Amino acid sequence: MVQLPPSCLVLALVLGAADLILCTGVNRCVARNFGHDSVVCECNSTYCDGVGPVSLPPLGQFSTYLSNRAGSRMEPGRGQVQVNSSGAGVRLTLVPYQKYQRIRGFGGAMTDAAAINILSLSAGAQEQLLRQYFSKEGIGYSVVRVPVASCDFSTRLYTYADTPGDYELKNFTLAPEDVNMKIPLLLRAQALSPRPLSLLGSAWSAPAWLKTNGALVGKGSLKGQPGGKEHKTWAQYYIRFLEEYAKFNLTFWALTTGNEPSAGEMTNYSFQALGFTPEEQRDWVALDLGPALRSSSHPHTHVLTLDDNRLLLPHWAKVVLGDVHAARYIHGVAVHWYLDSLVPAEASLGATHRLYPEYYLFGTEACAGWSPLDRGVKLGSWDRAEQYAHDILEDLNHYVVGWTDWNLALDQTGGPNWVKNFVDSPVIVDAEQDVFYKQPSFYGMAHFSKFLWEGSQRVGVSASGKTPLEFAAFVRPDGSVALVVLNRSSSAIQFEVWDPAVGYLPCTAPAHSLLTVAWNTH
DSSP, X not given: OOOOOHHHHHHHHHHOGGGHHHHGGGOOOOEEOOSSSSOEEXXXXXXXXXXXXXXXXXXXXEEEEEEETTSOOSEEEEEEOBSSOOOOSEEEEEEEEEEEEEOOEEEEEOOHHHHHHHHTSOHHHHHHHXXXXXXXXXXXXXXXXXXXXXXXXXXXXXXXXXXXXXTTOTTOOOOHIIIIIIHHHHHHHHHHOSSOOEEEEEESOOOGGGBTTSSSBSSOBBSSOTTSHHHHHHHHHHHHHHHHHHTTTOOEEEEESOSOHHHHHHSOOSSBOOBOOHHHHHHHIIIIIHHHHXXXXXXTOEEEEEEEEGGGTTHHHXXXXXXXXXXXXXXXXXXEOTTGGGSOHIIIIIHHHHHOTTSEEEEEEOOSSXXXXXXXXXXXXXXXXXXXXXXXXXXXXXXXXXXXXXXXOEETXXXXXXXXXXXXXXXXXXXXXXXXXXXXXXXXXXXXXXXXXXTOEEEEEEESSOOSOEEEEEEOTXXXXXXXXXXXXXXXXXXXXXXXXXXXXXXXXXXTXXXXXXXXXX
């Protein structure tokens, strides 16, 4: 039984139990502590906290939304814009004429594991979970990454064309995981979303019979050469995937050239992988995938190269985008967040943007709990929410247009995962109790996904002095401004925002907090 927030209990005592139903509209976090540095918010089939639809106050006021280690979760606040500076703390000055990239969106992945976990809940709890992510009352996810056939977050190994020698893909067929789980959930998510979802397809491995090692796992690449029958068949496999999903009225914004090509190239990987060098990927796109997509019934589907860690940049981009034959079929570069600490964002993302500014950068995978030193699920870890927010801000400040989390939901062990590669997720499901927990990282995502709508444009913002605050500012399509501020320090920090168009906005970032400040400019 979910314990109701204190404000509900007070009402219950005053009004009697019959009025408890009325109280669920309070939408406060039902906090649960599992012994880590903060809390999770527990949701069930009838109750879940939520920030609701956001509307900004009139000119002269501003809104704030606060989440912190102390337990605030998207707590709304209001402030008055001041005519004069208070002179307190650091000043963040908006520089609206410095214009950078436009936002595409934020989201997560509908893996087999995510689908299994969502569907393990009762119908009411499933609806609550999907609403939390996709409805206008939720946190505004607009991107969903969809694995093309199986990955490690599946319960078995499969592709859509496991018949050896089927070069014409006559036996190509979607798996029960697609038809019975992922597709129905994607359709439900789309029905809840106020805007069309941007679906993104990524394949982990080609069928074993097309590969040099004859297996879905381990070190192996496509047989033959780009332009040859194996490479052409692999390109057609992508087209068939798009066609089969289109039969369910699901169309894809983009495809990546394959998940983590370095994994199948450099290491004897324990789960599904397909190796590509940047040269092989360049030639496969130029000779096979690009022409196949262009002449298919889905010619407008974007192609994102890399789909791997940013430490491979800018070299990978130079090889692929430096070739006119491949580059004409590519729209962007997809990056994962693993190993980000090994290479500065400026040397990888910044360098790539400056070399190829016409191609966008897009974050396609991230999760906490992947490192052997900090493994699996940690219910209530605020530190992991800070890791997310830090990486998102760093990416946004280096031209990335969107950021995609990994599994939308996992169980309490961080699975299922057939190779036991257990990790964390912003939503953790306890099917036995018919509840799910929204992790601090869920709110870490929310501070961006809820406010940075598609088409929002990053603008300049400068600090008056050295500060531990991390921040990024955006002008949204309606002309309003959203500023996201992360304070990873153990002290509260006073600051003010100066928007020359409206005035001074006095703010405080509590210790270990994430703050979104938003205001109208006209």
